[in-house]
Amino acid sequence: MIETIQLSKRFKEKTVVEGVDLYLDKGESVGLLGPNGAGKSTTISIISSLLKPTTGDVKLDGESVIKNPGDIRKVLGVVPQEIALYQELTAYENLKFFGRIYRVPKSQLESRIQTTLELVGLKDRQKDLIKTFSGGMKRRINIASALLHHPKILILDEPTVGIDPQSRNYILEMIRKLNEQEGTTVLYTSHYMEEVEQLCDRVYIMDHGKVIASGSQSELLSILSNEDTMKVQLNQMSNELVKAILEIDVVRHVEETGDSIKIIAKKSSNIISNLVKLADQQNIKIMNFQMENPSLEDVFLHLTGRTLRD
Amino acid sequence: MIPVFLAQLAKDRRNPLILIIFIAASIGGTILFTGGTETPTTISIFSEEENDQAIEDKWESLLNEGSDMRFVVTDSAEARENVQQGQSDVAVKLLEEDYKLITTSNLPTVDYVDQHVRTVFEKEALIQSAVEQSNDIEGLRTEIETTLNHPPLDMEVTSITGEELSSYDMGTQLMFAFTLLVAMFIIGFRVNNILKDKVYGLWDRLILSPVSKTGMYTAYIAYACFIGFVQMLTVILIFKYVLNYDIGERLDLLLIILAFFTFSMVSIATLLTGLVKKPEQFYALYPSVMPIIPLISGVYMMPGTITNPVLTFIGDLFPVSHAMDAIINVVMYDAAWQDITQPLILMVLIGVVAMGIGINLVERRTT
């Protein structure tokens, strides 16, 4: 449905997006995962025709939309990263405004507004000013504003930033419903891997403007198939121990989290016995030991040596 | 386009306080700074010469003749103290054939008083020199007065004679000056909504909608024009019908001038919007630049007070001087349509150029 070909964007001297190829099939739910400043928003702006790429092309059903953005705008619903609403107006007035500028027919406008308000669970608050809303409620109206005209493709830019877990689940559930029940194609941007894991059929991982990995979740996780992730709980934390573990040649990464450490190492090695020996030497007891299922977070870690929220 | 316009209106309707404050400010400002020149202001006069009594008597009657101000003989110490403590703006110290203004400010009222007093003294000096060659003093004086009041040729109506200047209504001029100044502010803030909405991503939503770019700009600009015009209209109607200011017979011409001014000013505000990146920068820049413009355009002073060519040139680049020019002509000199075409054309010119450059800059800033 949508396809980008070698998208690049340079601002002055700085290359922010570089050679990005991605595609979205009809009815898919695709995630775009990456840390702050990876170039996610820039990529989305180019796809939605708000920014022109320095080089590369965006195609909708095989037709380039760079020169003639009208076509893609018609099928698109874009939820921006910021709360793009009139704070001084009520939720209802905002939705009515966006419904009108997106040319929802007059006869349907009222019922569309009410259905959408119901979908985001704010029907009873529609008469209240946006500026009196909580962060989570603002986010939900922010999404609702992009839904009124029944977009075939919904692009969401970090729609859950800075809100409580409850609102977050509500939003994720809502997007899943749109995708599964109404067949809306979804491009979902986030730096929370849990969200993408929960919601998306396929994932693109971006870093420093480039797509560094892509595929279904299992495909991405198979990158880690020759690695083990384990969590070791200690009776006391010791920097020396961490250093010593890092020196084991099969160990790729060690991370302290409270009273335990997370270790990523090559599979089928005798790391466990090494670990026990090192702890013994320093008189540290291993309280608990656990092999973990790798997550997309670990994939990112594997690819970049950094965590997503560094 | 219409929904965009209506959304702006809805925002201001929800929060009308700022508009009300602006309207009240132009009314309050006018009344405060003119000291309500509509009611005669009392001005102390005194003399410290030997024959002070005679001097005071003579000038008191001459000064009060045909003036809406009231000149009252006051004890000199008291008059000086009043000025020093700010209770009155100005007092006049009388000499035999000359005068001195005692003042601590240069408020427009001071200019106004000065104009009147000078005219009276100059006229009297003329009469005196004529009298010196005549015997029949009283007869001559009456003759001169009659001649001045009923000139054989009806020339003085258009020439700037003493008579005309003394009837010049500074209060009305200031009323318009403040109204325009306040409108400049409100227009600027509304034009700046473009920038504000850009920062918050609303602009992007509009771009993605079927509304055209032209439609978007038109809506924002039309709204800024609308709100600026409504503000000025409200103030002027209040002055005319509630406070009974004399603003001439041609309300229609005034409204046309204000409409041209509004458009021109919106363009200037668009240009300034194009020069900054963030709405906050605009909020810092605009209110610090705007009050200076009417000042160097001389709209708070008697026409012709500012003679520095650099200042007049800068002043002429902004619509407020042309609007004021046209307004004064209509209100005080009964100008007709054809007399104000030049300032109108200049305002359109400024408007078109500033708007063209402004929109281009605004566009370039963000893509």
Ligand SMILES: Nc1ncnc2c1ncn2[C@@H]1O[C@H](COP(=O)(O)OP(=O)(O)OP(=O)(O)O)[C@@H](O)[C@H]1O
């Ligand atoms: N208009 C611009 N001019 C210059 N640099 C820009 C511009 N827009 C974005 N950038 C830079 O491009 C980089 C990528 O920005 P982008 O907003 O696309 O990242 P992101 O992945 O969306 O990050 P976040 O998770 O913080 O939203 C950043 O370093 C940013 O500073």
Ligand SMILES: [Mg+2]
């Ligand atoms: Mg972003």
